Amino acid sequence: MKMKRTKVVDALVSTDFGKDINVKGWVRSHRSSKAVDFIALNDGSTIKNIQIVVDPSLVDADLLKSITTGACLSVVGTLVESQGAGQASEIQCKEIEVYGLCPGDYPMQKKGQSFEYMRKYAHLRLRTNTFGAVFRIRHHMAMAIHRYFHEHGFFYFHTPIITASDCEGAGEMFQVTTKNLYNLEKDEEGRIKYDDDFFGKTTSLTVSGQLEGELGATALGAIYTFGPTFRAENSNTPRHLAEFWMIEPEVAFLEQQGLMDLEEDFIKYCVKWALDNCKDDLEFLNNMIDKSLIARLEGVLKEDFVRLTYTEGIRILEEAVKAGQKFENPVSWGVDLASEHERYLVEHHFRKPVIMTDYPKDIKAFYMKINEDGRTVQGTDVLFPQIGEIIGGSVREENYDKLMGEVERRNVPMKDMWWYLDTRKYGTCPHAGFGLGFERLILFVTGMQNIRDVIPFPRTPKNAEF
Numbered sequence: 001m002k003m004k005r006t007k008v009v010d011a012l013v014s015t016d017f018g019k020d021i022n023v024k025g026w027v028r029s030h031r032s033s034k035a036v037d038f039i040a041l042n043d044g045s046t047i048k049n050i051q052i053v054v055d056p057s058l059v060d061a062d063l064l065k066s067i068t069t070g071a072c073l074s075v076v077g078t079l080v081e082s083q084g085a086g087q088a089s090e091i092q093c094k095e096i097e098v099y100g101l102c103p104g105d106y107p108m109q110k111k112g113q114s115f116e117y118m119r120k121y122a123h124l125r126l127r128t129n130t131f132g133a134v135f136r137i138r139h140h141m142a143m144a145i146h147r148y149f150h151e152h153g154f155f156y157f158h159t160p161i162i163t164a165s166d167c168e169g170a171g172e173m174f175q176v177t178t179k180n181l182y183n184l185e186k187d188e189e190g191r192i193k194y195d196d197d198f199f200g201k202t203t204s205l206t207v208s209g210q211l212e213g214e215l216g217a218t219a220l221g222a223i224y225t226f227g228p229t230f231r232a233e234n235s236n237t238p239r240h241l242a243e244f245w246m247i248e249p250e251v252a253f254l255e256q257q258g259l260m261d262l263e264e265d266f267i268k269y270c271v272k273w274a275l276d277n278c279k280d281d282l283e284f285l286n287n288m289i290d291k292s293l294i295a296r297l298e299g300v301l302k303e304d305f306v307r308l309t310y311t312e313g314i315r316i317l318e319e320a321v322k323a324g325q326k327f328e329n330p331v332s333w334g335v336d337l338a339s340e341h342e343r344y345l346v347e348h349h350f351r352k353p354v355i356m357t358d359y360p361k362d363i364k365a366f367y368m369k370i371n372e373d374g375r376t377v378q379g380t381d382v383l384f385p386q387i388g389e390i391i392g393g394s395v396r397e398e399n400y401d402k403l404m405g406e407v408e409r410r411n412v413p414m415k416d417m418w419w420y421l422d423t424r425k426y427g428t429c430p431h432a433g434f435g436l437g438f439e440r441l442i443l444f445v446t447g448m449q450n451i452r453d454v455i456p457f458p459r460t461p462k463n464a465e466f
């Protein structure tokens with residue numbers, strides 16, 4: 001009779017000592033001595049390996065020798081209480097079946113390879129301890145996000161990936177077309193004709209689900225999106241991807257104070273979820289990657305986030321410059337804060353997360369609610385230690401005339417956004433929302449330094465391998 005497979009995560013906590021079980025997985029290490037062989041087996045269900053104790057006289061010597069790091073095995077054996085420290089149980093091997101041997105040129109064989117090296121083998125780095133931990137945590141964070149919104153009465157709302165509008169107005173869109181690029185028909189003025197393209201107009205991959213999210217919120221009350229987002233910005237930084245995942249809640253009748261409360265409560269829930277549900281993986285990362293990781297996560301839960309206007313923030317930065325602080329990018333009222341400025345405020349000045357509000361309107365998108373002063377808008381971003389901007393949000397301009405004023409002033413192409421304006425025309429309501437960059441959250445929670453290492457197969461300029 002074929003035996004049912006036991007996952008390593010379950011075998012390690014089982015107390016069915018004396019019972020035979022079957023585990024399957026990949027060899028992390030194989031140590032031999034005359035009397036006994038130890039094979040550490042991992043199946044991805046946990047950071048921990050199960051130890052297989054092999055009596056070499058019971059297994060073909062050549063076969064046993066060929067089992068090296070990376071090989072894939074099925075093992076039947078008796079679960080016994082472990083004699084060694086560090087694990088409760090181990091397996092006294094009875095039978096080994098080799099699914100796949102792993103030749104010596106296995107790129108993940110050596111320990112301590114750089115992350116840069118491992119990125120070239122993104123298909124195999126998943127099998128290492130670090131990436132296993134990162135992607136298990138990534139899964140748990142997605143679960144936390146869905147649970148948070150579900151528990152708080154938000155509906156999961158699916159917004160389109162192909163769109164004809166540029167929400168952020170930054171023109172960083174990847175075009176979608178079925179046109180033959182080798183034979184492009186042009187009109188008399190030399191412009192490419194799109195009326196015969198698949199959608200009959202120019203379309204792109206979405207940079208944000210917000211505009212459609214607002215349609216959902218002004219009908220269902222509170223929604224959130226959680227989907228892939230694409231930006232063709234040519235920024236080769238450790239914080240930017242060309243394809244990333246964004247979570248965008250949008251809420252009717254929410255004002256700026258409530259928006260800040262929601263941002264803070266949501267992000268704390270996610271961090272707490274990681275501490276409660278990813279203990280083994282976090283402890284591993286804390287030991288191997290960043291010794292202050294867990295303390296930093298716990299710190300975020302204890303602190304009230306600082307709430308600060310952009311204008312106050314600039315004043316603090318200007319004072320720092322006067323006192324000798326050097327920044328690469330100049331500071332003055334009106335500039336878009338660079339990540340070095342954000343991190344100065346969060347890591348040096350306040351030493352806790354900051355919610356920054358009321359930015360100059362010219363550095364923010366057209367849809368943000370304009371303040372009484374006429375020159376600032378109710379942008380409401382969250383700045384985090386190690387990360388900089390983790391959330392970008394705002395109260396939305398719900399007044400039709402004021403919104404149109406901005407649309408005209410900025411020449412926002414509204415031909416394809418008539419439906420957005422209709423929300424302001426028919427029963428307009430105050431509303432607000434934000435976007436959390438999922439990978440930036442994962443960076444914070446894992447302590448990893450480069451955003452390319454928290455998404456399985458990163459997309460960045462000149463890089464779409466795998």
Ligand code: 4AD
Pocket residue numbers: 167168207208209210231233239240241242244246248249389390391392393394433434435436437438439440
């Ligand atoms: O600040 P952003 O551009 O805001 C929006 O897209 C709004 N429509 C959100 C909303 O109000 N519904 O982006 C939101 C967040 C940023 O704070 C950052 O965490 C992340 O998305 N982000 C990126 N993450 C990885 N790579 C990129 N290129 C990113 N661009 C933005």
Ligand code: MG
Pocket residue numbers: 389391392
């Ligand atoms: Mg932003």
